[in-house]
Amino acid sequence: MPTRPTRTKPQAEEQRPSEQRPPEQHRSEDDPRIMLDREITADLYAPIPPYPTQTEREAEFYTRGDGEMFINIGPHHPATHGVLRLVLKLSGEQIVDVDPVLGYLHRGVEKICENSDYYHVIDQVDPLEYVSSLFQEWAAVLSFEQLMDVEVPRRAEYIRVLSGELLRVASHTLYMGFLALDLGGLTPILYSFIERDEIMEMLAALTGARMLFNYFRIGGVNGDLNHEFMSRLGDWMSRAAKQTEANAGLLNENEIFVRRTRGVGVMDRQMALRFGVTGGNLRAAGVPFDIRRAHPYSVYPELDFNIPTRDEGDSLARYLIRLDEVRESIKIIDQCLHNMPDGPVMARLPRLLRPRPGRAWGACEGPRGMLGVYTISDGSDQPFRFRIHDPSFMNLETVPSLLPGNLLADTMAIVASLDPVLGGIDK
């Protein structure tokens, strides 16, 4: 494995006699004034990566071919949907290779969850998928309920589906707006935020919080439906379907948008399966895999809805899948409102939970794909191992394979169409 030479300190400092330098009070290595009178060597401008390369792939990536150059996007860039850094290797304007660098948002949520008790975990996992945090709670709660054999009341299940599907609509609407924004269209995001804000206010009335809900509980939900939520929901439902079509018209009939996304970043069926991609990105590649049907949970078997799929697998197909899912979600919300049973919203559980030793895996379908949680209990009141599987992590992994061959300007058309949320990726 070829290794890069480690950076050595420039020798100019030592060679110069010290009496020629003006006396300085703060002589530290970090003093910018010292940088100025150093000879600028090529070494100074080779800071990617600032350590010897470790792996085969890294050595291959950071070896520059003829006429190739590196360009760095992020970590602070408005189009990276969070704190993502992409090191691009370019030949002219064409992308040759990509190395995503993660971890800028890593908080060690798994470790924190392993050191807090089962009730606290639900609060801790909220900020992971901050766009759709109910689903991350749902995955954790499903896993715990498997572990503890808890029977959830039917009304609680319906409320979970109702609030979850509302949030799915909000998340997809935001996605469509941001996809257009990354391609230079400023208008759709404004309409997206109208819809999303209405749903967020609605859920705030239901859960008490606007984004980090902390609403699902092991064995049910935190509170029953209330009047403000129901009246806001009724208002919104009366115009939701019509508004969705109007918003979709902004993009579907926009020639610039369609031309910039069609045929870009094509992911075929085989590739999507090999990469473990789930959610809308997998269904856009022609695999009808949706946990709500593939491995039903909650009351989804009783509800009537379709799993939209497409065969193109390009950025446009990934967008259109989301649009179809919004329509299906509105259908589900309507059915929930008609079938909502009466009864309690919480199972009776002890205040201190100590599940017996065992292992459980719970998975649910979030807006970005399968959210899974693997829990190991050792009989104490804290999970012994709490593993979070995030779909954005797997979706983002395809970027080094999707980008090469495209132009630099298409980077964001592809990355944004995969819908990554960096809070979940970095855990």
Place this chain on the structure above:
Amino acid sequence: MDRTLKRRLEARVGSQLRGPIRQRKDQTEIRIQAGDVPDVLRTVHDAVDLRFEILADLAGVDTGEHMQVVYHLWSETSPDWLRIIVDGLSREDPRCPSATFLWTGAEWLEREAYDMFGIVFEGNRDLRRIFMPPDYTSFPLRKDFLLPDDAARSPGEGVRHVERPYAPAIVADDPAAGIRRAPAS
């Protein structure tokens, strides 16, 4: 619980199993050794009556005594999740064959398991840290990595450090740093 899946698994990979096939709720669980990983994964992925094509998850686990690698797979041939536990990796030098020959997407999952537990996946082309910085020396999700006592209610109560280089011998000398162990089950 899918009884037929148990029979199909016994027929296909029965000789490589370590321990009985366990089934609970919608999960079927098998245990194998690290050396059998490529064979077993290839079989459950390709066999016509199994076809577990979707890799749902790959996780590292530190039980306090040894390391595990846990795969969760999904197939349209069964209503169950299949959980494959690769058991008995040593804590000092955990090594496991890579699953990237079947699922390219396992590359980042294995990088994560390496970053958090120090499990070395042989055959992974890109086994470097993914969340922590490249010059970091600890493996944070190991059970002998303790949180400071003000972060949470943890066995590290009274221990005022956040990270320590991976050195089990030193940890064993420190009475405050008792390793929490999972029960043998």
